[in-house]
Amino acid sequence: MNTDEQAVWGSEDVSSGKDAGDENFPVGSLLISRRLRPHVHAYYDFARVIDDIVDTDRLDAQQKIARLDAMEDVVLGRRTAPDRRDAQTAVRVGRTLARTGVSTNTATDLIVAFRQDAVKNRYDTWEELEEYCRYSANPVGRFLLELHGEDPKTFAASDALCTALQVINHLQDCADDLRTLDRCYLPRPWLEREGVTVDDLRRPYAVPGLRRVFAALLDRVDELNRHAVLLPRMIRDRRMRMEAAVIVGLSKRLAARLRVEDPVAGRVKLSRADVVGAVAGAMHTLV
Structure with missing residues (x-):
C-alpha cells in the first residue's frame, strides 16, 4: 500500500467485533x-x-x-x-x-x-430525521427484499418498518449517543417546545418534558408501524414473510415498552416473552 493509500485506510482495523447478536432485530436469522x-x-x-x-x-x-x-x-x-x-x-x-x-x-x-x-450531530425537524433514515435504515429492508426477488411494491411498507426501527433505536440510545458521540437525533424544536434541552439527556432519568418528546416520536413510530403491518402479506417468499411479520411484531412491542420505560435511566430492551409473542403472532403468515 502506497503512502496515499495508507493515509486513507490508516494502520488499524476499526471494526468493533460486534455481531448480529448485539442488535434488537438481528438480520440473517x-x-x-x-x-x-x-x-x-x-x-x-x-x-x-x-x-x-x-x-x-x-x-x-x-x-x-x-x-x-x-x-x-x-x-x-x-x-x-x-x-x-x-x-x-x-x-x-x-x-x-x-x-x-x-x-x-x-x-x-x-x-x-x-x-x-x-x-452532523443535531436535528431540527422530523423531516430531517426521516431523510436520514432513508439512507441509514431503509436500504437494509430493500436489500433483503431484492435478495428474495420480491416485488418493488413492497418497498414502501418496508421503508416504514425500517424507519420505525431506526427511530426506536435512536430513542433507546439517546442518552448514550449524547454521552459517547455528542450526537442527538431528537428534533431540537420539539425539545424547546417542551421546555427541555439536549443536555437533559445527561440526567439520571427522563424529566417530564423529555417524556413528552419521546411520546411524540413514538406517535410517529406507531403510524409507521401501522403501515408496516401491510408488509408481510405482500411478500411471496414464506420464510421472508415470517421474518417480516416477526420484526413488525417486535417493533410494535418495543415501541410500547418505550412508552412506559425510561431510556435515559437504562436501555429499554425486549424480553423473552416479547420475542415469543412476536413469533406466535407471526405464525398466521405461514398459511
Missing part, C-alpha cells in the same frame, strides 16, 4: 434460507464496519469520510482494499451484490448516512 444467509451476513458485516468507522474516536471527521469514500470505491470496484478485516467487508459485499443482482445503492446509501453522521 434462522428464518432466512441457508442459501441466502451468507449474502445477508456479508451485508451485515459491511454495515457494521462502516458504522464503526463513523463512531470511532480514533479518526477525525475528514478521516472518517475519506475511509467511507474508500469503502464505497471498493464496493463499486473502483479500487482495491488492503488485506484487513474491516476493508475486506467491502470486497465481500461487492461480490454479493454482483452475484445476486441486488442494487448497489442498498450498500452505498448506507455510506451516505454515515458520511452525514461524521459531520
